[in-house]
Structures are given as structure tokens and as C-alpha cells.
Amino acid sequence: MKSRTRNPVIILPEAGQALQSLGKALFASAEDNKVPARTLFLAYLRVSQINRDSVCVDLHSRNAMAAGESIERILAVSAWRETTNFSEAERAALALSESMTRLHDQIDPVPEEVYQEAALHYDEAALATLITGIATANLYNRLNVATRQVVDVLSHK
Template sequence: MQSRMNSPAMIVPEAIQALQALGQALFASAETTSVPMRTLFLAYLRASQINGDSVCVELHSRNALAAGEKAERLLAVAAWRETPHFTDAERAALALSEAVTRFSDRTDPVQDEIYKEAARHYDEQALATLITGIATASLWNRLNVSTRQMVSVSYG
């Protein structure tokens, strides 16, 4: 398999610059709020799993590992409801990630109970960071999936 084309973000220089700046702003915001970087990566990973973006699944998994995440927890993200590996705050972030990613599945995709549970664990700045981050992950997913971006694999 090969990609249909280079990533659209890479072809439009202003787009990649804007997306990189947005990513940096989100990481900076996470550092100053109650959103641990590992939680942000878990939320990104879940959105990328739902959207079928292998490039971002690998990227967010690697970033989470580099941030100190355990492999057992990464392997359990797709089944987070059925595992004991996640805190209540992480579960709220994962539920929010699923809701924000699956807009077309429901008439009220981000239901009050999901939003309120996330707001119980994260203040407004942290919640804004999570929501913007999840939306950004989904944007990258759409760019990658529509052009069939491939993970560069090198097994030693």
C-alpha cells in the first residue's frame, strides 16, 4: 500500500505552520492546566483509533510512551470502559474524546452527562485544551485517512 499523495498539510506550507503552532499551544496549555500530557495523548489516541488513522495511532502511542505512559494502558485504550487501568479523570477525557469524535452517531453527540463529568475533573482552561486537542487530532485524522498516509515502518 502507498499513500495517494503527500499529506495536504505538508503541501500547503501555511497549513503545516498553523497546525504545528496549534499543537505547540495545546502542549503549553496542558503544562499549565490540570490536563496531564499523558491524558492528552490518550484522548488523541482514542480519536485516532476511532477514525482509523494508523499514522496518528502510532504517533500518539509513541508520544505517550515517551511521556511515561505504560504499554499495558495504551493497549487497553480501545476498551477503556472494560479495564481497571484508567482513573476517573482519564475515563472522562476518553469519553469526551469519543463523543467529540463521533458527531454523526447521535443527534446530541456530546451529551450533558459526558460534558459535566469532564468538567468535574477539568477546569475551563483544561477542558478547552482537551476539546481543542481532540478536534485537532480529528483534523489530522481526516487529512491522513483521506490521502491514505502510511506509517513508515522499519523493523530491525
């Protein structure tokens, strides 16, 4: 597979800088609001798996490992409901990630029970961080998928 074009954030550097700033702000917010970076990376990984964005699946897997996440948990993200590898807070973040990503699959895209479960584990500011981060991951995925950005895992060796 070959990319259709360069990534839009490379073609439009101002947009790329704005998204980089947003990403930095989200991780600063996560730290301030006690959302573990590992949780954000797991949420971003799940979003990217659903959206079939190989670049972001690779990126978020590597970032999660760099943040101390185990390979076993990274490999289990796609089947998080069928494993006991995740805390209740992480499960709530993953459920929210899936609901926010699969808007077209449900009559009620982010069901009240999914939102309320996340709200049990994250206060308002932490939940705002998660929601904004999940939305940002979806944005990046859509840019990469539309232009068929391809990860080259062989170059990482």
C-alpha cells in the same frame, strides 16, 4: 496500501506551520492548566483509533510511551470502558474524545452527562485545552485518512 498523495500539510507548508503552532500552544496550555500530557496522548490515540488513522495511532502511542505511559495502558485504550486501568479523569477525557469524534453516531453528539463528567475533573481552561486538542486530533486524522497516509512501522525498528 499506498498513500494517494503527500500529506496536505506538506504540500501547504503554511498550514503545516499553523498546525504545528497550534499543537505547541495546546501542550503549553495543558501544562499551564494541569492536563497531563499523557492524558492528551491517550485522548488523541483514542480519536485516531476511531478514525482509523494508522499514522496518528502510531505517533500518539509512541508519544505516550515517551511521556512515561505504560504499554499495557496504551494497549487498553480501545477498551477503556472494560478495564480499571484509567482514572476517573482519564475516563472522562476518553468519553469526551469518543463523543467529539463520533458526531454522526448519536442524536446528541456530545451528551450533557459526558460534558459534565469532564467538567467535574477539568476546570474551564483545562476543558478548553482538551476540547481543542481533540478537535485538532480529528483534523489531522481527516487529512491523513483522506489522503491515505500510511505508517511504516518497519522503519521504526
